Amino acid sequence: MNRIALGVQYDGTAWNGYQKQPDRHTVQDQLEIALEKFARTGLATTCAGRTDTGVHALEQVVHFDTELTREMQSWVRGVNAFLPDSIAVRWASTIPELPGQEFHARFAAFARTYHYVLYNNPVRSPLLVGRAGWTFRPLDVERMAEAARCLIGTHDFSAFRSSQCQAKTPIKQMHEVRIERRGEAIVFTLRASAFLHHMVRNLIGSLIYVGQGRHTPAWLGEVLAGRDRNDAAPTFMPDGLYLAKIDYDPKWGLPQDATSPLPWF
Structure with missing residues (x-):
């Protein structure tokens, strides 16, 4: 089983926050729908931190577990093909296996x-x-x-x-x-x-x-x-x-943006 982390960016204006809801009009719902279409199997995601309705993310981090083997760039391009314009996967990274340690998007963040x-x-x-x-x-x-x-x-x-x-x-x-x-x-x-x-x-x-x-x-x-x-x-x-940046120990090797800039300000 592989644990994969994604860096996700989104404009939250049109969405009812990040966390899944019955109406499926949230960022997490859209991300998991896109993942399922690309992977052809359901994949449950865990995020670093929930955001509310109207709140944006320059770099939200999520993880999921899968037995599938894909190039990391394939996860980026493949999932993005099924996402609306206001949501995009910016990077994907396989989490290294470390003895006695487990990466968790929320709990590993400091x-x-x-x-x-x-x-x-x-x-x-x-x-x-x-x-x-x-x-x-x-x-x-x-x-x-x-x-x-x-x-x-x-x-x-x-x-x-x-x-x-x-x-x-x-x-x-x-x-x-x-x-x-x-x-x-x-x-x-x-x-x-x-x-x-x-x-x-x-x-x-x-x-x-x-x-x-x-x-x-x-x-x-x-x-x-x-x-x-x-x-x-x-x-x-x-x-x-x-939401600009989530900090993790470098041992996890995530390809994060070090500055998390606001490109339009």
Whole structure:
């Protein structure tokens, strides 16, 4: 039996999230339909992390087990032939067999990176609908960066956790928060051990409050320490959220993109 990993990229605008649903209108459903058509047998996939409706992925990672023997490029081209234009397999890799160790797309990951792209202009752009969030009030990037410093480290992120979150613990380690202005766009990059349901969007909403001057930078640390979801800002729109990268030990030999760039910003 071979365990194969795929790097999958998708525009989540048209899909009801990644995870399978009865209506089969999700990224996972479409991927498994394409895999079955190519392999001529059903193949169940496991992903590194679920994404919600409207959320995109520059590099989602999934794995599946199969007895079939194919060239890796055949998995890429063959599966893509049956996928809609908004979903594509970017790479495929056979997982090496290591004594006493097993690769798992979710549990073998030690960090995840998300980008959030925000269009900051008095007038919305129809060309960016679904690709970027939007706020018309001016934002102070330096104030937001100052506020974000309190997020670095290991914390209880209950204040930014959805009531529907199924994670066993709200304690996560935030490795990096970077906020950059790129013309009329502001790109937020967050890298952590893992994220709670809606955690990134809840953090973005609160950082925007600080950037608008509605709260001081110190307020974000107070909300974090208070662990009360009602104290934070509302969940921000999903449009500009991108799952950018999943980090694994190099021993698994995955051909991942080291930078996970946003090619259009």
